[in-house]
Amino acid sequence: MGELMSYRDGTRLERAFQRENDHRALFVAYIMAGDPDLETSFELLTGLAEHADVIELGMPFSDPMAEGPTIQLASQRSLAAGTKMRDVLGIVRRFRETNTVTPIVLMGYLNPVLSYGFESFANDASDAGADGVIIVDCPPEEADALTDALEAAKMNLIRLATPTTDDARLPAVVKRTSGFIYYVSVAGVTGVLEADADAVRGPVERLRAASGLPVAVGFGIKTPERAAEVARVADGVVVGSALVDEIASAAKLNENVTQKVLSKASELAKAVRSARVGTA
Amino acid sequence: MNAPVSPTERPNDWSAYPDAKGRFGGYGGLYVAETLMPLVLELDRAYTEAKNDPAFQKELRGYLTHYVGRPSPLYFAERLSKHLGGAKIYFKREELNHTGAHKINNCMGQILLAQRMGKTRIIAETGAGQHGVASATVTARFGLPCVVYMGAVDVARQKPNVFRMNLLGAEVRPVTSGAATLKDAMNEAMRDWVTNVADTYYMIGTAAGPHPYPAMVRDFQAVIGSETREQIQELEGRLPDAVVACVGGGSNAIGMFHPFLADESVKIYGVEASGHGLDTDKHAASLTGGRPGVLHGNKTYLLQDDDGQILDAHSISAGLDYPGIGPEHSFLHDIGRAQYLTCTDDEALKAFQLCAELEGIIPALESAHALAKLPQLAKEIGEGGVIVLCLSGRGDKDIFTVADALGRTI
Numbered sequence A: 001m002g003e004l005m006s007y008r009d010g011t012r013l014e015r016a017f018q019r020e021n022d023h024r025a026l027f028v029a030y031i032m033a034g035d036p037d038l039e040t041s042f043e044l045l046t047g048l049a050e051h052a053d054v055i056e057l058g059m060p061f062s063d064p065m066a067e068g069p070t071i072q073l074a075s076q077r078s079l080a081a082g083t084k085m086r087d088v089l090g091i092v093r094r095f096r097e098t099n100t101v102t103p104i105v106l107m108g109y110l111n112p113v114l115s116y117g118f119e120s121f122a123n124d125a126s127d128a129g130a131d132g133v134i135i136v137d138c139p140p141e142e143a144d145a146l147t148d149a150l151e152a153a154k155m156n157l158i159r160l161a162t163p164t165t166d167d168a169r170l171p172a173v174v175k176r177t178s179g180f181i182y183y184v185s186v187a188g189v190t191g192v193l194e195a196d197a198d199a200v201r202g203p204v205e206r207l208r209a210a211s212g213l214p215v216a217v218g219f220g221i222k223t224p225e226r227a228a229e230v231a232r233v234a235d236g237v238v239v240g241s242a243l244v245d246e247i248a249s250a251a252k253l254n255e256n257v258t259q260k261v262l263s264k265a266s267e268l269a270k271a272v273r274s275a276r277v278g279t280a
Numbered sequence B: 001m002n003a004p005v006s007p008t009e010r011p012n013d014w015s016a017y018p019d020a021k022g023r024f025g026g027y028g029g030l031y032v033a034e035t036l037m038p039l040v041l042e043l044d045r046a047y048t049e050a051k052n053d054p055a056f057q058k059e060l061r062g063y064l065t066h067y068v069g070r071p072s073p074l075y076f077a078e079r080l081s082k083h084l085g086g087a088k089i090y091f092k093r094e095e096l097n098h099t100g101a102h103k104i105n106n107c108m109g110q111i112l113l114a115q116r117m118g119k120t121r122i123i124a125e126t127g128a129g130q131h132g133v134a135s136a137t138v139t140a141r142f143g144l145p146c147v148v149y150m151g152a153v154d155v156a157r158q159k160p161n162v163f164r165m166n167l168l169g170a171e172v173r174p175v176t177s178g179a180a181t182l183k184d185a186m187n188e189a190m191r192d193w194v195t196n197v198a199d200t201y202y203m204i205g206t207a208a209g210p211h212p213y214p215a216m217v218r219d220f221q222a223v224i225g226s227e228t229r230e231q232i233q234e235l236e237g238r239l240p241d242a243v244v245a246c247v248g249g250g251s252n253a254i255g256m257f258h259p260f261l262a263d264e265s266v267k268i269y270g271v272e273a274s275g276h277g278l279d280t281d282k283h284a285a286s287l288t289g290g291r292p293g294v295l296h297g298n299k300t301y302l303l304q305d306d307d308g309q310i311l312d313a314h315s316i317s318a319g320l321d322y323p324g325i326g327p328e329h330s331f332l333h334d335i336g337r338a339q340y341l342t343c344t345d346d347e348a349l350k351a352f353q354l355c356a357e358l359e360g361i362i363p364a365l366e367s368a369h370a371l372a373k374l375p376q377l378a379k380e381i382g383e384g385g386v387i388v389l390c391l392s393g394r395g396d397k398d399i400f401t402v403a404d405a406l407g408r409t410i
Helices: A012-020 A038-048 A069-080 A085-098 A110-116 A118-128 A144-152 A170-174 A197-211 A224-231 A241-252 A257-274 B034-051 B054-068 B078-084 B103-116 B130-142 B152-157 B159-167 B182-195 B213-221 B223-236 B251-260 B327-335 B345-359 B365-371 B374-381 B396-405
Strands: A026-032 A054-058 A104-108 A132-135 A181-184 A215-218 A236-239 B027-031 B074-076 B088-093 B121-126 B146-151 B171-175 B200-203 B242-247 B267-275 B291-295 B297-302 B339-344 B386-391
Touching: A012 A026, A026 A038, A026 A069, A026 A215, A026 A241, A026 A257, A038 A054, A038 A085, A038 A257, A054 A069, A054 A085, A069 A241, A085 A104, A085 A110, A085 A118, A110 A118, A110 A132, A110 B291, A118 A144, A132 A144, A170 A197, A181 A197, A197 A215, A197 A224, A224 A236, A224 A257, A236 A241, A236 A257, A241 A257, B027 B291, B027 B327, B034 B054, B034 B103, B034 B182, B054 B103, B074 B223, B078 B088, B078 B345, B078 B374, B088 B223, B103 B130, B103 B200, B103 B213, B103 B251, B121 B130, B121 B182, B130 B146, B130 B159, B146 B152, B146 B182, B152 B159, B152 B171, B159 B171, B159 B396, B171 B182, B182 B200, B213 B223, B213 B251, B213 B327, B223 B251, B223 B386, B242 B251, B242 B365, B242 B374, B251 B267, B251 B327, B251 B386, B267 B327, B267 B345, B267 B365, B297 B327, B339 B345, B345 B365, B345 B396, B365 B386, B365 B396, B374 B386
Parallel strands: A026 A054, A026 A236, A054 A104, A104 A132, A181 A215, A215 A236, B088 B386, B121 B146, B121 B200, B146 B171, B242 B267, B242 B386, B267 B339
Antiparallel strands: B027 B297, B074 B088, B291 B297
């Protein structure tokens, strides 16, 4: 485990997993920063913290190649509203004025981060109060410079493992990753296929063993039932598209976006938290 | 134009690129989601094996000869040369290939590789539709299902090619996300690939994308430059003074350029599409008007805003309408081995008509961008000099676009 990264006293993210993980899985909620606009996504962020254990905050990108239609559209709405990388960090900073507990993981694509500059990004993101980063299109083979910058800023780099990650690749995938491993439960884009909790069990155990880190599962979890099933086998359950769908439909029907999203988040959180009661 | 770089700063062995990590200097690489990593690594292994297998090369040569119709002629464009006054101009006639463009050179190589890998479903992206047609052609020939992703805007402006693909049995899926052009078609193809990892082969049409695509597509297209090298020596008894090709993603260009890289006497010119002009936001000149970034699996010059968001490209030619460029071109640009010029929509339209009128050849609008720089280059190289232009495709597909631009109705 010499390769394994861990910061002294742990990061906010590491502490969150340590705190709860003995008795239940964490609920990880995803929204896109700036969707449908910056102010609403700030309200969502604050509200989500009442329900979610970890928040993944999407950084919009013009060409989100791993996303299904739901998050593609979220990205387009955010960019159309004029969201810049600095604005994304700006709402994290505002969030930290009132919340110092809930970890925030920034998730996005490499080019905007490259354009910002790895070191500046790592420093500014850390300074704003973000805890971890997931970059979808930056495999370990290309990640050294970004990882150096994040480690220097004491940020967690969370890597994705997928159903196609074979034994030969596993050591490379878990090397220099920290915080948790994000297991992509389906070969596909976000929010389209449904995860199969039984099929996820084996990979989660394998990843835990290989990394010594908690494993959160995402990419195909839409309902409280499915979230509960996955919560029985994984250390974290990530829901994104199902929440973002609520933003889109509320905006379309002129309903209160925050209310709709938070009510969905509350259902999902309950499902995740109660999943292991009586099964431990 | 770029300042010339002294030869000592350049590599001695051009075949050493890309390196083991798929890099051409600082460009290229492997920037894909983890789901695709094992697939592109497997592709790299399979391609390396095939490349070194004489049986594979022999089979490919057979199809190139008897199905594609290679070698393509090297033709002395006598009237155009006289008209421009200066160097002698030759056309490498890639438009005479089966399907009417250079794209099939690459598709033939990749379909043989896909079969060798046991893949049973082919996906492709297309801009102008030339690569889509070439993909649909080889998949028809080898009996594999084919899905072609094409931006909805391109579907509308390239109807003849959409119909051709349908006739060949391919399914054309219009892509409406983003600007609904080539870049978005490529995003959608990658989303398909990530969802269908077990059986699907992604047939990328240009010398871009994650390693090994830029190198593999270049190798399959290098037949253009290799033939040119032999043919010009037969015809002129020497190497040309310059080669020139249009550059979108850059596959016809790198195919022409690569066999000449070590010949320092041969000047190399790529021509990017500058659309309405470089001073507008409607162009597709990634090298001239962009900066390095990461998109579609590789690091290369991209059109992007200050925040790293990719900008929509514009060119009258759907095949050049792409905000990136193959990574090897970025490398050749930086070290100064190739020079990259630009050509506007209007210049391309004029060259399109001039070529038709003087040589009886209707060129693709893509190729017309290279043709448009001939007046300048013929003068620079001067009398007694020899220029070879890669006439990458024929222009039948473009007649509606051209008629529209000229204010005529067909």
